[in-house]
Amino acid sequence: xxxxxxxxxxxxxxxxxxxxxxxxxxxxxxxxxxxxxxxxxxxxxxxxxxxxxxxxxxxxxxxxxxxxxxxxxxxxxxxxxxxxxxxxxxxxxxxxxxxxxxxxxxxxxxxxxxxxxxxxxxxxxxxxxxxxxxxxxxxxxxxxxxxxxxxxxxxxxxxxxxxxxxxxxxxxxxxxxxxxxxxxxxxxxxxxxxxxxxxxxxxxxxxxxxxxxxxxxxxxxxxxxxxxxxxxxxxxxxxxxxxxxxxxxxxxxxxxxxxxxxxxxxxxxxxxxxxxxxxxxxxxxxxxxxxxxxxxxxxxxxxxxxxxxxxxxxxxxxxxxxxxxxxxxxxxxxxxxxxxxxxxxxxxxxxxxxxxxxxxxxxxxxxxxxxxxxxxxxxxxxxxxxxxxxxxxxxxxxxxxxxxxxxxxxxxxxxxxxxxxxxxxxxxxxxxxxxxxxxxxxxxxxxxxxxxxxxxxxxxxxxxxxxxxxxxxxxxxxxxxxxxxxxxxxxxxxxxxxxxxxxxxxxxxxxxxxxxxxxxxxxxxxxxxxxxxxxxxxxxxxxxxxxxxxxxxxxxxxx
Ligand code: NOJ
Numbered sequence: 049x050x051x052x053x054x055x056x057x058x059x060x061x062x063x064x065x066x067x068x069x070x071x072x073x074x075x076x077x078x079x080x081x082x083x084x085x086x087x088x089x090x091x092x093x094x095x096x097x098x099x100x101x102x103x104x105x106x107x108x109x110x111x112x113x114x115x116x117x118x119x120x121x122x123x124x125x126x127x128x129x130x131x132x133x134x135x136x137x138x139x140x141x142x143x144x145x146x147x148x149x150x151x152x153x154x155x156x157x158x159x160x161x162x163x164x165x166x167x168x169x170x171x172x173x174x175x176x177x178x179x180x181x182x183x184x185x186x187x188x189x190x191x192x193x194x195x196x197x198x199x200x201x202x203x204x205x206x207x208x209x210x211x212x213x214x215x216x217x218x219x220x221x222x223x224x225x226x227x228x229x230x231x232x233x234x235x236x237x238x239x240x241x242x243x244x245x246x247x248x249x250x251x252x253x254x255x256x257x258x259x260x261x262x263x264x265x266x267x268x269x270x271x272x273x274x275x276x277x278x279x280x281x282x283x284x285x286x287x288x289x290x291x292x293x294x295x296x297x298x299x300x301x302x303x304x305x306x307x308x309x310x311x312x313x314x315x316x317x318x319x320x321x322x323x324x325x326x327x328x329x330x331x332x333x334x335x336x337x338x339x340x341x342x343x344x345x346x347x348x349x350x351x352x353x354x355x356x357x358x359x360x361x362x363x364x365x366x367x368x369x370x371x372x373x374x375x376x377x378x379x380x381x382x383x384x385x386x387x388x389x390x391x392x393x394x395x396x397x398x399x400x401x402x403x404x405x406x407x408x409x410x411x412x413x414x415x416x417x418x419x420x421x422x423x424x425x426x427x428x429x430x431x432x433x434x435x436x437x438x439x440x441x442x443x444x445x446x447x448x449x450x451x452x453x454x455x456x457x458x459x460x461x462x463x464x465x466x467x468x469x470x471x472x473x474x475x476x477x478x479x480x481x482x483x484x485x486x487x488x489x490x491x492x493x494x495x496x497x498x499x500x501x502x503x504x505x506x507x508x509x510x511x512x513x514x515x516x517x518x519x520x521x522x523x524x525x526x527x528x529x530x531x532x533x534x535x536x537x538x539x540x541x542x543x544x545x546x547x548x549x550x551x552x553x554x555x556x557x558x559x560x561x562x563x564x565x566x567x568x569x570x571x572x573x574x575x576x577x578x579x580x581x582x583x584x585x586x587x588x589x590x591x592x593x594x595x596x597x598x599x600x601x602x603x604x605x606x607x
Pocket of ligand 1 (some may be wrong): 186
């Protein structure tokens with residue numbers, strides 16, 4: 049296990065030049081000076097990241113599956129929302145056994161999404177709009193159709209045999225996605241190969257230096273094209289226990305990928321970090337450490353020499369429950385702060401039930417959760433469609449696509465009110481989420497009280513407030529069913545109160561506060577009277593703070 053050395057600041061590199069492709073850094077902001085003297089790589093701390101799941105975002109060629117040209121057409125939606133960074137789930141060549149997480153060529157785009165030229169255009173168009181681009185890097189496994197694996201399985205003495213993990217005997221390790229044993233027998237060469245996911249996703253052997261070199265080549269390929277960083281798929285899985293010992297949790301039916309935590313994964317990450325840091329422009333690594341333990345997750349920041357940020361998924365599973373959220377948030381504060389590890393916050397993604405669905409379909413709760421997501425200390429990640437309050441798609445048994453049963457959150461984004469909701473095909477690859485017309489982007493732009501406007505206002509407010517972007521986090525005394533906290537940076541101060549209860553509750557705050565954002569469409573800009581409505585969240589600012597002059601207020605963008 050790697051030890052976290054608290055005194056080593058994260059990312060102390062100073063990179064004076066910006067490459068042709070990468071985004072220039074954010075303009076100097078005097079309010080950031082205190083942090084800036086300690087850390088020059090602030091853009092990703094202040095970022096709001098928007099996850100694009102390309103199959104379901106937007107479809108330019110009318111085949112019912114989203115594509116890169118479709119993303120380009122809709123980039124202005126992301127910009128109007130106010131997010132500044134997009135993470136795009138895999139776009140590479142793939143047989144699509146796991147919707148693109150089974151890659152047969154890391155250095156090309158799958159024809160279903162477009163071409164390499166489209167990827168270049170997308171990076172350029174995003175940068176032109178001030179959006180940074182993160183791609184999904186999938187280091188743990190390739191597709192079984194990748195030429196490397198085809199070679200590896202061709203004979204025991206093939207030079208690429210050792211690029212994958214072959215054994216004479218299986219152990220009890222289990223694969224994820226309901227795939228049973230993590231070992232598949234190869235009849236032709238008489239050995240088993242390892243796959244922590246589907247049999248079509250053989251695991252690479254990162255202990256082989258040629259694999260390291262080849263995968264570093266993949267990173268360089270995309271860094272040279274100007275991407276601003278990567279989301280790293282199952283970053284905790286590349287290292288495996290070299291003794292291949294059975295694991296009791298696997299015996300009990302749990303997939304190894306849920307808890308694999310071999311020290312070698314840290315070595316892999318250190319190598320990747322070194323490479324990425326050698327590029328100018330503050331490129332960033334966000335790791336998917338899919339282990340439900342914040343104490344373990346924090347180890348993957350290393351001594352400031354592994355991930356810049358890691359996902360921490362306990363809030364992604366959390367029901368609408370103040371105790372669960374309070375525990376998750378306190379834990380992040382207690383464990384990440386001393387390690388100088390910058391937190392991330394995720395409520396939904398393409399692998400898990402959408403949070404509105406998880407909260408019993410309640411739009412009211414989803415609105416309160418939005419206030420929480422965008423006011424916690426750390427970088428928020430928005431999964432496409434949560435800004436619309438979408439729920440999971442209802443998929444009939446005959447329509448199921450994903451072998452892991454994760455179709456629910458992957459429904460197409462409804463852009464327009466009228467069917468086919470801005471998609472050009474008669475039939476999309478998955479059905480639309482419920483209430484597609486009422487929740488469409490077009491409908492919500494025209495309604496000032498919509499979820500979309502709530503997200504937009506929250507992001508805009510966050511951007512304008514150093515306290516919300518970079519400030520400290522301190523919990524405030526509150527009734528047990530209310531979560532209240534203060535964010536502070538210099539003399540900028542905000543308070544957030546979230547009432548999880550289905551009844552009104554009072555909260556006793558020191559000082560006078562004005563409601564800057566209300567999760568309920570109740571009318572802003574009123575003095576806070578200390579009462580929280582059922583399942584209401586409010587963002588408060590000091591009552592006597594000078595208010596922005598009208599000419600300083602920005603007009604909201606619309607795509
Ligand atoms: C995590 C990804 O988010 C998921 O969609 C995928 O199935 C697995 N990793 C395997 O790549």
